[in-house]
Amino acid sequence: MKATPLAIADVVLFEPRVFGDDRGFFYESFNQKVFEDAIGRPVTFVQDNHSRSAKGVLRGLHYQIKQAQGKLVRVTLGEVFDVAVDLRKSSPTFGRWVGAHLSAANHHQLWIPEGFAHGFVVLSESAEFLYKTTDYWAPEHERSLAWNDPSVAIEWPHDALPILSAKDAVAVSLKDAEVFA
Numbered sequence: 001m002k003a004t005p006l007a008i009a010d011v012v013l014f015e016p017r018v019f020g021d022d023r024g025f026f027y028e029s030f031n032q033k034v035f036e037d038a039i040g041r042p043v044t045f046v047q048d049n050h051s052r053s054a055k056g057v058l059r060g061l062h063y064q065i066k067q068a069q070g071k072l073v074r075v076t077l078g079e080v081f082d083v084a085v086d087l088r089k090s091s092p093t094f095g096r097w098v099g100a101h102l103s104a105a106n107h108h109q110l111w112i113p114e115g116f117a118h119g120f121v122v123l124s125e126s127a128e129f130l131y132k133t134t135d136y137w138a139p140e141h142e143r144s145l146a147w148n149d150p151s152v153a154i155e156w157p158h159d160a161l162p163i164l165s166a167k168d169a170v171a172v173s174l175k176d177a178e179v180f181a
Contacts, residue, residue: 044134048131053129055124056158060144062145064135064138067136069134071112071131073118078104078128080103080120081156082119084097095151095174104128114135117143123158151175
């Protein structure tokens with residue numbers, strides 16, 4: 001499995017070796033040793049999540065201010081543009097974002113460590129999104145960063161206004177967000 005740090009080095013893109021023929025394909029989607037060697041520290045995942053969304057749905061940008069979650073994300077149906085925003089105030093990349101196209105066709109996965117907001121927009125007719133988390137969902141600590149905050153300036157590849165949840169429609173800007181030390 002190839003592991004490539006993105007422009008924010010703590011966010012890592014994983015590209016598995018896919019073996020395919022006319023019968024289909026096989027690939028190793030997760031290997032604890034390979035994963036930990038790539039990110040440089042031990043990680044324990046405690047929860048797996050699975051969502052399905054229609055074209056144009058934008059989920060995020062979510063984070064938990066306490067019980068912060070690292071996430072290993074992938075797509076098993078369709079395609080999304082996935083984004084991580086650095087919310088670590090002490091980081092030299094605070095407020096910057098990185099993004100990657102994740103799809104069932106490319107099999108790529110993205111590691112988003114604790115201290116980042118995370119979101120994605122669906123580019124295909126629908127998408128199924130799977131992710132592992134390093135801590136449990138804690139709705140009382142969940143926060144949302146505005147997807148269209150001009151100070152973050154994410155270059156979303158979707159032309160139309162996204163379809164948002166009620167919670168994401170009232171997400172706050174970076175200047176008003178609770179952030180990490």
